[in-house]
Amino acid sequence: MSTNPQSPVQMTAVAAPPRRSTTSVAALLGLGLLTLAGAWLIAAPFLLGYHGLGDQRRGAAWTDATRVDVSLGAAILAVSVAALLGYLAAAVTWLARYRQAE
Amino acid sequence: MSESAGLPAYERCADCPGAVVSEPVPVLGPFIGVVGSALCGLAGALLLLAPFAFDYRQGAERMPRSSVVDLATGGGVLLLGLLTAALFGGALRKRLRVPEPVVANVAEPEVAANLARVPEQSKPEPEPEPQPVAAPAAPVSDPSGALRDLLTPLVAALAADLRARENSVEPEGRQV
Numbered sequence: 001m002s003t004n005p006q007s008p009v010q011m012t013a014v015a016a017p018p019r020r021s022t023t024s025v026a027a028l029l030g031l032g033l034l035t036l037a038g039a040w041l042i043a044a045p046f047l048l049g050y051h052g053l054g055d056q057r058r059g060a061a062w063t064d065a066t067r068v069d070v071s072l073g074a075a076i077l078a079v080s081v082a083a084l085l086g087y088l089a090a091a092v093t094w095l096a097r098y099r100q101a102e
Numbered sequence: 103m104s105e106s107a108g109l110p111a112y113e114r115c116a117d118c119p120g121a122v123v124s125e126p127v128p129v130l131g132p133f134i135g136v137v138g139s140a141l142c143g144l145a146g147a148l149l150l151l152a153p154f155a156f157d158y159r160q161g162a163e164r165m166p167r168s169s170v171v172d173l174a175t176g177g178g179v180l181l182l183g184l185l186t187a188a189l190f191g192g193a194l195r196k197r198l199r200v201p202e203p204v205v206a207n208v209a210e211p212e213v214a215a216n217l218a219r220v221p222e223q224s225k226p227e228p229e230p231e232p233q234p235v236a237a238p239a240a241p242v243s244d245p246s247g248a249l250r251d252l253l254t255p256l257v258a259a260l261a262a263d264l265r266a267r268e269n270s271v272e273p274e275g276r277q278v
Contacts, residue, residue, distance in 0.1 A: 024193045027186050030139065034142045034179065038142075048167060065153070076146075082138060083137070086130075091128065091131050
């Protein structure tokens with residue numbers, strides 16, 4: 001279908017040129033740091049030499065502190081990774097939908 | 103990320119090539135970020151409470167190292183989660199701002215001429231007997247032209263749509 005040169009309506013859009021958002025980049029960096037914090041929480045009971053009363057000892061049953069650290073660390077790691085992947089998937093989907101011509 | 107935080111871009115309408123429509127603003131990503139970082143902040147708050155809730159100290163004189171790690175990491179995760187949620191919220195707020203409206207310029211003079219004749223054509227002809235039905239037709243001949251300004255983009259868009267449909271039907275010779 002050819003475009004009519006005498007189109008009755010000429011719609012013009014006045015929009016600012018797109019610029020990269022530093023806020024989104026900083027927020028994604030924060031999610032990455034949260035991922036690292038979750039990984040650190042999982043590893044901390046085993047990496048640090050817990051020698052006090054109630055601390056985790058090598059080969060012993062997990063203490064309450066170790067259970068809490070590992071479970072919350074895994075939760076933080078999973079949520080932050082899921083948020084990162086979700087953000088990436090949403091961005092890629094939007095680009096595939098509206099930026100195919102470029 | 104190539105998503106822009108400024109005003110949304112515009113694209114051609116598939117059904118009416120003479121007009122452009124605005125693209126939807128990508129808001130799903132920042133929304134996921136807000137939810138995820140808020141959940142991480144809650145986990146950090148739980149980490150801050152865990153040494154006291156589960157009594158890691160167990161009567162010891164000094165606070166155990168696991169408590170120190172939990173308090174430090176929990177505070178960091180809480181602050182980082184709140185900060186990240188605020189950043190994602192700021193990005194989401196930027197993208198949800200109302201974009202500037204698309205300005206419509208009527209280029210074809212006949213459309214404007216037809217539009218100018220609309221109030222005259224719709225004006226009821228004088229009749230010998232006054233009818234009460236003719237009274238609501240008074241706002242059509244609005245001297246201020248507010249109604250004309252209101253109807254101008256609508257009539258222009260309708261004309262563009264009809265023109266596009268005619269162009270698509272004629273070469274193929276069949277109805278769409």
